[in-house]
Structure formats: structure tokens, C-alpha cells
Amino acid sequence: MTPQLTDNYMVTIAERLKSAYARIALAAKKHHRNEHDVCLLAVSKTKPTEFILAAYQHGHREFGESYVQEAVDKITQLANYSDIVWHFIGPIQSNKTAAVAQHFDWVQSIDREKIAKRLNDQRPVTMHPLKALIQVNISLEAAKSGCHPDELDSLAKYIQHCPNLELRGVMAIPAKTDDPQQQIQYFEQLRACFDRLKAQYPQIDILSMGMSGDVETAIAAGSTMVRIGTDIFGQRKGDN
Numbered sequence: 001m002t003p004q005l006t007d008n009y010m011v012t013i014a015e016r017l018k019s020a021y022a023r024i025a026l027a028a029k030k031h032h033r034n035e036h037d038v039c040l041l042a043v044s045k046t047k048p049t050e051f052i053l054a055a056y057q058h059g060h061r062e063f064g065e066s067y068v069q070e071a072v073d074k075i076t077q078l079a080n081y082s083d084i085v086w087h088f089i090g091p092i093q094s095n096k097t098a099a100v101a102q103h104f105d106w107v108q109s110i111d112r113e114k115i116a117k118r119l120n121d122q123r124p125v126t127m128h129p130l131k132a133l134i135q136v137n138i139s140l141e142a143a144k145s146g147c148h149p150d151e152l153d154s155l156a157k158y159i160q161h162c163p164n165l166e167l168r169g170v171m172a173i174p175a176k177t178d179d180p181q182q183q184i185q186y187f188e189q190l191r192a193c194f195d196r197l198k199a200q201y202p203q204i205d206i207l208s209m210g211m212s213g214d215v216e217t218a219i220a221a222g223s224t225m226v227r228i229g230t231d232i233f234g235q236r237k238g239d240n
């Protein structure tokens, strides 16, 4: 059931958020991890600001958005809620980097130097450095965003030298698969990327992987941030 604005959506979203936290805690426990080492990003793309506020009133602060214009509109409308932490998680076109640099706290989808350079150049000097994750095309899909795993080290090195960016880790959206072994393998490959970068750059602490459908597997493989949309805010139009 998708929460509707006409329903008692505040209660629905609060309950779904609670279930998401519980799901993370259970998976962490099962894999002998501390639940507080796995952060929940609530992915609010396509959903109204009322839904974001419902989660906010329940104590949630970290939100993920994928579409630049939609996100900027929401961030502007919610400007009074200055402790919301906004993550940009969608593909980034060059002509959208200024908006991302001006409005977000985090960007999780840097996949090439050109984008990193523009974000660095366009980040207002009055803001703290933009926290940055590199998106890795871990399942080597032809049409997917993310840098090739072989390009990860040079891109990390580039970002590390950008004064207005703060390199914090890696993100991936692995290809959908019905093969659980394959799914685990993708997550473990991203974990290996994370460990390799962390060995070079000690400030790195975010391994962003796991969505509504695969939270448990991602946490088993070491995820430190799961990005959950559907399970909190309901199905999105256009998804099936």
C-alpha cells in the first residue's frame, strides 16, 4: 500500500520508518555488526515534501533525491528545516552540477573527473566541502552510471585533491539478479573497492549499498549506508 496524502500518511510513514530501522537492526545483529554502524538514507524522490516532513517529525534527518530540479524545489521549500541532510544520488549531467553543488550536503554519484571538477569549482566557498562518494559500475552494465572499477583509484586520487570536495566512500546500484550468489558477489566486490580506498584515505567511512529489496545482503557484506525508498514512502509511479 502506498501512503496517500489523503490517508493518515503521517502514521503510515512513521510505522514504515520504524520497520526499516528494525530491519537494519535485525540484519546487523545477525551478522554480528553494530546497528549504529549502518545509516539509513530515506529516498524521497518523486514523493511530496509532506512525506519528508512526516519522516522528519519521526526524528529522521537524512534524505536522498535523484532528480535535480525536483530536489532543489523541495530543498527550497524545506529551507527552515536546516538540520535536514540532503544526499544527491541520481545520475549527474554537466549542466546540473551547479545546482547540486549549491544545494546538497552529499553527492553519492560522482562517476568521472569532469563532474568532480565542476562540483569542486561550483561549490560555494561559504559552504562546508561537499561530501562525496564515487559511484562504481560494479556489475559492468553497458548503460549504467558509475565509473569502471579500474578507474576508481585515479578518480579517488583526483577527488582527494579537490579542496571543496571531501571524499568519503563508494556507492553502487548492482544489476538486478535472481541469483543470490551473484548478488552477494556484487556487494563483496564493492566492499573490496571500499577497503582498498580506505587503506589509502583513512577518512573514508561510507559504503553505500542496499535498497528496499536487498538490505540484508548488503549489510551482511559490510554496508554502512542503506538507501531505502519504496519500503518507507511506497511505490513510485512508473515503477513496477
Ligand SMILES: *Cc1c(COP(=O)(O)O)cnc(C)c1O
Residues within 6 Å of the ligand: 043, 045, 066, 089, 090, 173, 211, 212, 213, 227, 228, 229, 230, 231
Ligand atoms: C531510487 C533509489 C533508491 C531507493 O530504491 P528503493 O528500491 O525504492 O528502496 C536507492 N538508491 C538509488 C541510487 C536510487 O536511485
